[in-house]
Amino acid sequence: GLVAEMDGRVLACSIARGVAEVAEIMDLAVHRDWRRAGVATALLRQLLAAFAADGVREVFLEVRESNRAAQALYRAHGFRAAGTRPSYYRKPTEDAILLRLQLAGRASERPQ
Template sequence: MSTPVIAIRPTSADDVPAMATIEALAFSDPWPARSFHELLLHPFSRMATAVDESGGIVGYCIMLRAVDEAEIANIATAPGVRRQGVGAQLLDDAIAAGTADGVVAMFLEVRESNTAARALYSSRGFVAVGRRRAYYRHPIEDALVLRRDATAFE
């Protein structure tokens, strides 16, 4: 499968319904649409939307920033483009934005069983630094806490 041609742009309020749909398809305990709307209003959040050639929303990434650290709070892709590089493009975009803004460490949580996501994160320099027991619901599962230092690929 080839990587679909997408554009990554800042999220707008008009994107939220499609994002909420992707969220519900991607996660067993999805964020409500209201959470996306609330984050659009906060200066500490960076929300990016992946759009395909026809203008359809195929993914998104939410990064939260505090001083010189950032967290990938949420990243998801539509079922039809999974394992085609869209998530990688969104993650790379967030890493580049964080680096440009002086972020020295980036964190995220991932289900321990999510081997595809863990492989992606590892390929971008994220390493396990902790565990959150029973962090996820439906089903209950531990989260691995991953960290990427700005110097990961220097």
């Protein structure tokens, strides 16, 4: 995972893992004071670049059905719906949307 810091303060962090050609973003969290400031976008771009450099071809993640902002962020980076996990989240109980990104052959991931 990665951490975004400024002046010793953690603005955001991510937890991710990869096995062979498949990676999973398990969490990408941004401090509430720094949401909508491009921090998640920067962190996600760094994660995807690191995955591509490591030979990852597919990236998966889950997001709450109600988290429209996160869904928009991921879709803007090429993630597409790959399924639903009913009642995946608790407090409150909510479905998870499974998103998938195919990295191989993406123009933005090719060396310049």
